[in-house]
Every structure is written in structure tokens, then in C-alpha cells.
Amino acid sequence: MLEGKRQKQVAGVIHEELTTIFTRLSLNIVDGGLVSIASVKVTPDLLEARIYLSVFQAQNKQDVLRKIEDRSHEIKRELAAKLKHQLRRIPEIKYFLDDTLDHVFKMEELFKKIDEEKKP
Known part of the structure; x- marks a missing residue:
């Protein structure tokens, strides 16, 4: 299903x-x-926001x-303070790991192996 505007x-x-909040709370490292x-x-x-985090x-x-x-309660409190004039209700925040980078690295390794096998 497509996301609405x-x-x-x-x-x-x-x-x-959240990017600003993570930086301010030192959650980016x-x-x-x-x-x-x-x-x-x-x-x-x-009513729900799914946050996909990339961890390197x-x-x-x-x-x-x-x-x-x-620290999600603290993060949501700061988010609510920033967005209280833009949203009626602050969405429930759920965090998930974004594993796209892991898939990219695996694919690169597979391509390297295929290239090495092709070479005589």
C-alpha cells in the first residue's frame, strides 16, 4: 500500500x-x-512511527x-516538545534495526567470489 502525502x-x-534529538542526547554513537x-x-x-536504525x-x-x-521515554518527551504545535497526537515510537547495509555487504562479497571464480 502506498504512503499518503x-x-x-x-x-x-x-x-x-529525531536526528537532532539523537545528536543532542549523544545517541548517535x-x-x-x-x-x-x-x-x-x-x-x-x-498513531505509530516505525524508526529504522542503521548501526555501523x-x-x-x-x-x-x-x-x-x-531511553525511548526521554526521546519521545523531547519529540513531543518539538512537535506539539504540528501534531495532535505524538505517534507511538517503535525501533527496528535496518539491515540493508548487511545485505549490501553480503551481496558485494558474493559478487567478488563470482568474479574470482570466473577468472582463469
Whole structure:
């Protein structure tokens, strides 16, 4: 199903504000790994926002996700303060790991192996 215009607008605003909040709360570097917000998806009723986090060079990505979830109340409070004049209700925020980079690295490795096998 396609996202509506309002969903995209709300997702964009949430993405911008969360990026600033993560920087201010020092959540962009957790356990020596770099954390960035890959994308934000908002449900059609605008009551839930799914935040996809990209974690780079962290030992355990699940621990990083858990630490961010532990501070989710603080993050949502700051987000509500920023968006209180733009949204009637602040969406429920759920965090997920974005594993697109992992798939890209796996595909690159497979292509390298194929290239090496083709060479005589």
C-alpha cells in the first residue's frame, strides 16, 4: 500500500527532529558504533512511527537497540516538545534495526567470489 502525502510529511518531520534529538542526547554513537536513522515509516492513522536504525561498527547491534529503547521515554518527551504545535497526537515510537547495509555487504562479497571464480 502506498504512503499518503500526510504520512510522508509526518515521517519527514519526525526523521529530522529525531536526528537532532539523537545528536543532542549523544545517541548517535553507542558502544563505539555509529547509529543513524535510516528511515521513518508512519502508519496511515498517524498513531505509530516505525524508526529504522542503521548501526555501523557496533559489537552487538541488539544491545545498541536495547539501550536506545531504554531511553525511548526521554526521546519521545523531547519529540513531543518539538512537535506539539504540528501534531495532535505524538505517534507511538517503535525501533527496528535496518539491515540493508548487511545485505549490501553480503551481496558485494558474493559478487567478488563470482568474479574470482570466473577468472582463469
